[in-house]
Each structure stands twice: as structure tokens, then as C-alpha cells.
Amino acid sequence: MERGGVEPGSGAAPGAAASEDGEDREGCAGLWELPVERCERRPECGRCSRPQKVCLCPFLPIHPLKVSTCLYIIQHPAEESRVLRTVPLLAACLPPDKCKILVGRRFSEDRYPELATVCRNPNTLILYPGAEATNLEELAVVSSSPSVMIIIDGTWSQAKDIFYKNSLFRLPKQVQLKTNISSQYVIRTQPTNTCLSTLECAAVALTIMEKNNSIQETILRPLQALCSFQLQHGAQIHHSKEHLLKNGLYDKPMPKNKRKLRRMELLVNNVKI
Numbered sequence: 537m538e539r540g541g542v543e544p545g546s547g548a549a550p551g552a553a554a555s556e557d558g559e560d561r562e563g564c565a566g567l568w569e570l571p572v573e574r575c576e577r578r579p580e581c582g583r584c585s586r587p588q589k590v591c592l593c594p595f596l597p598i599h600p601l602k603v604s605t606c607l608y609i610i611q612h613p614a615e616e617s618r619v620l621r622t623v624p625l626l627a628a629c630l631p632p633d634k635c636k637i638l639v640g641r642r643f644s645e646d647r648y649p650e651l652a653t654v655c656r657n658p659n660t661l662i663l664y665p666g667a668e669a670t671n672l673e674e675l676a677v678v679s680s681s682p683s684v685m686i687i688i689d690g691t692w693s694q695a696k697d698i699f700y701k702n703s704l705f706r707l708p709k710q711v712q713l714k715t716n717i718s719s720q721y722v723i724r725t726q727p728t729n730t731c732l733s734t735l736e737c738a739a740v741a742l743t744i745m746e747k748n749n750s751i752q753e754t755i756l757r758p759l760q761a762l763c764s765f766q767l768q769h770g771a772q773i774h775h776s777k778e779h780l781l782k783n784g785l786y787d788k789p790m791p792k793n794k795r796k797l798r799r800m801e802l803l804v805n806n807v808k809i
Contacts, residue, residue: 610698
């Protein structure tokens with residue numbers, strides 16, 4: 537190889553590289569002076585947590601509902617960032633000391649001593665369906681002390697992960713809802729026709745525990761308004777995965793995972809999962 541030449545595979549000569557770099561800097565010089573447009577979130581309502589232009593406060597109760605039951609909402613972190621989440625609407629319907637929201641995946645006794653005390657309280661219930669769950673409608677509340685209910689907020693897979701990987705949540709009495717009502721949260725796909733949003737579960741549960749039918753109607757009102765507004769502005773009605781499968785409307789590729797495929801077969805055959 538001659539002196540001063542370029543070694544094969546080493547790219548351009550040092551002088552040439554410096555020259556090209558200088559030209560790039562001169563070409564981009566004007567770009568650095570352009571104003572940067574800041575991305576700011578729309579101002580939110582302090583009560584319903586919706587953007588102020590689409591505030592749902594007119595559909596909320598004027599005063600928080602008077603209830604003796606205290607709700608602990610265990611929220612998966614992914615739910616906290618969803619635009620159309622229902623928990624803020626639920627919290628806006630209840631007094632602050634009757635709806636407490638904890639965000640996370642893992643809840644140890646050391647980090648959450650108050651929650652640990654709640655879970656050990658004999659009057660505490662956790663709303664999670666399963667073979668060991670008692671129907672809330674059939675549960676006789678013997679104690680006169682105010683009850684506490686824990687509800688997990690997340691997708692089914694997220695809720696399952698939180699329930700089974702936190703031993704604290706297997707201490708309270710496990711209950712489920714026997715109701716066959718269909719979800720009114722039609723702007724989000726549910727696994728089955730009878731799966732309910734967190735807000736709807738809380739509304740039904742509080743109605744049963746407080747023995748007051750007006751509670752369900754009051755809490756569902758802002759959810760109905762939210763869905764109505766979204767549908768009027770381009771959103772589509774989301775049928776449940778069960779409905780889509782049974783009617784041949786499921787247009788996504790079938791899962792390769794055998795467990796997920798089996799779950800879909802159970803949905804089609806009306807088997808409770």
C-alpha cells in the first residue's frame with residue numbers, strides 16, 4: 537500500500553471526512569435557530585380528570601354519594617395512562633375517604649402496611665371471580681361494621697397477575713357478581729358479553745352492599761355520557777370478543793399459543809372462563 541493512500545475498507549480519507557462534516561454543519565446551521573413547538577396537554581378538569589372542553593361534571597352527582605362502604609381500587613400502571621379510563625369518574629362520584637386508589641403491580645406488607653391491615657380485616661371483600669368466590673348477591677353481611685371492598689383495575693390478564701402474585705389479596709373473602717347485565721362501556725372491547733368495567737363493577741357492588749338501587753344509576757350516568765360523546769365524534773361500538781367469535785366477525789389472526797386458543801374456544805361454546 538502506498539503512503540498517503542486509503543486502506544481498503546477504512547472509508548474516506550480523514551481530510552475528506554472532515555470536509556463533509558463541515559458541510560453538514562453549515563447545512564444544518566439554520567435548523568438550530570427554528571423555534572421548538574412545545575407539546576402541552578390540554579387543561580384537565582380537577583374533578584372528573586377529563587379535558588375541560590369535554591368535562592363530564594354535569595353528569596356527576598352534585599354532592600358525593602353517601603356510602604358506608606369503602607373501596608380500594610388496585611390499579612395496574614397501564615390503566616393510569618389510558619385516555620378513556622373509568623376510575624376517575626368513579627372517584628368523582630364518591631367521597632375521597634370512600635374511594636382510595638393504589639397504583640402498582642406488587643403490594644408487599646412492608647410497603648403498604650395500611651393495605652395489609654385492610655386485607656386482614658374480616659369485613660373486607662375482594663371482587664375477583666373464580667371457583668372459590670361467593671356471589672355477592674347471596675352473601676349475608678352479618679357484621680354491622682362498615683365493609684371494605686377491593687377491586688382490581690386492569691385487563692383480565694393484568695388483574696390475574698396482580699391477584700395471584702400478591703399474597704395479601706388472597707386474605708379477604710373472595711366475591712363475584714352474579715349479574716347478567718351487559719357492559720355499557722361500548723367504546724372498549726370486553727372479553728365476554730357480561731364483562732364489566734371497573735366503574736360498572738363498583739356501581740353494582742355498592743348498590744348491593746348499600747341496598748340502594750339509585751347508586752348504580754348515579755354512577756353509570758357519567759360513563760353513559762362519555763360513551764355517547766365518543767360515539768358522536770367518530771368512535772365505533774366495540775362488541776365483545778365473545779360476540780365477534782360467535783358471529784364470525786373476529787378479523788384478527790388466531791393466536792398460536794394453545795392456552796389462548798383454548799380460551800377462545802371456551803368463549804364460543806359458552807363455557808365460563
